[in-house]
Every structure is written in structure tokens, then in C-alpha cells.
Amino acid sequence: MKGYLHKISIGIYILIVFSALGFLGYYGSSYYKLPLDEQPFHPQYELLKPSGLIGHGLGITGSILIVSGILMYMLRKRMKSLSHIGTLKYWLEFHIFLCTLGTVFVLFHTTFKFGGIISIGFWSLAIVWVSGVIGRYIYVQIPRSIEGREMTMNEISELREKFTNELTEKYGINLSEISNTKFSQIRLKLAANHISPKEHQHIRFILRKQRILNRRIKRLEKMQQLFHYWHIAHVPFAIIMILILIIHIAVVWFLGYKWIF
Secondary structure, eight states: OOHHHHHHHHHHHHHHHHHHHHHHHHHHHHHHTSOTTTGGGSTTHHHHSTTSHHHHHHHHHHHHHHHHHHHHHHHHHHOGGGTTSSOHHHHHHHHHHHHHHHHHHHHHHTTTOOOTHHHHHHHHHHHHHHHHHHHHHHHHHSOBOTTSOBOOHHHHHHHHHHHHHHHHHHHOOOHHHHTTOOHHHHHHHHHHTTOOGGGHHHHHHHHHHHHHHHHHHHTHHHHHHHHHHHHHHHHHHHHHHHHHHHHHHHHHHHTTOOTTO
């Protein structure tokens, strides 16, 4: 996925989430603000209550989005047969998008009032969501191959050497001389070496990649440790959330709340 397409997709994800948040908040704000014992007297109660047409639908849709986001990312990450389908980074971002949108729907499904085992499930969901966003930041700090596999230190060194050799052999740029040099000054050097302006963008790209790679190499071990500890916090709460979700669905189904079915 090209850079501008990636930015557009992230923008669409954010727009959808905030649109859902804004629309649901605006549509039912007067209902959601009421105390639990006053909600039955609100004119939208039959629609927005957890077992209502909209409220129940939000719970089902939110649950499907969250479970789908988890399963899709897990399958893409663990099945070698799917490794050629897209970059893992983009799957992670789509996973976060689905789980975020699902969390918004589940939050409105609860009408912002929950207790007992449901509160455990919801706060597990909240912890999973927050830790997921943090995990995404840690994930992108660790250099990876195009398939999303974590690169070894040898592979990282080879990639850095490849960038260095291309800059030196093709463009006559010595990285040790320009480590803190602005690109405007580098452009003057390129002009003196008769490098065409069309190639400036490619050189800027290589320099940027090289500098990012150098920064990530310096903190690689720390990020790998953080990622390990992140799994310890993220996975158990995700399991708790799924188990409580299954129990909740089973109880609701047993009591006869089957939405439009």
C-alpha cells in the first residue's frame, strides 16, 4: 500500500469511528444521561435499552466486529498460508479499527451503565483496547520484513548497509558526513554532483529510512522487551473478555432475547 493510500485508509477508519460516536451520542444523549431508574420513562427507552431494537443490535454488531477483528488478525499472524496477503502492519491497524468501532457500539449497548460480571467484561475490553493501541506503537518501532516478520539484527544490519551503499555508490553521499545535515544542504551537494532533481525524492526517502532505522536499532532490545511484557498484559484480558462475552451471549439467548431473530 502506497503512503498516501495508507494515510487515506487511516483517515477513513478515524472518520467512521468518530462518526459513529457522534451520531449515537447525539441521537440518544438525553436517554444515556438519565439514571438507570429513570430510563424506562424515556420515549426512546424501547429502542435504546440493552434489549431494545437499536441497543441490542449495537451489542450484537459490536461483538461481531470485535471477535472478527481478533480472529482475522490472529489468523493472518499465525497462518503461513496467509502471509502473502497484505502487510501485517496494515492488518494490525484494521484489527484496531474493528475493535475500536466494536467497543463504541458495545459501550452504547450498555447505555453506559454496567455492573457485576458485565463490568468485568467491559473493563477487560477497555484494557484490551488501550493496550492494543500501545502495542501498535511498540510494534512499529521494531524493524520488520515486508511480510511483517520481525527482522533479526543481521537482517537489520544488512538493510542499513544496503541503504548506505546505495547512497555512497550511486549518489556519492557519505552518511557519516551528513548525519545532522538538513536536506536543503544535501540538495546543494547533489546538484554539484549533477544528480537530477527527479532523484531527490528517492534520496530523501532513503535518508529518512536510514535515520529511522538507526534510531530503532538503538532501542531495539528495549522495544522487544516491552513487546514481550505487552503480550503478558494484552492476551489474558482479551481471553477474559471473550469468555465473558460468550457467557453473556449464552445467558441472553437462554432468557429468550434474540433481537430480530
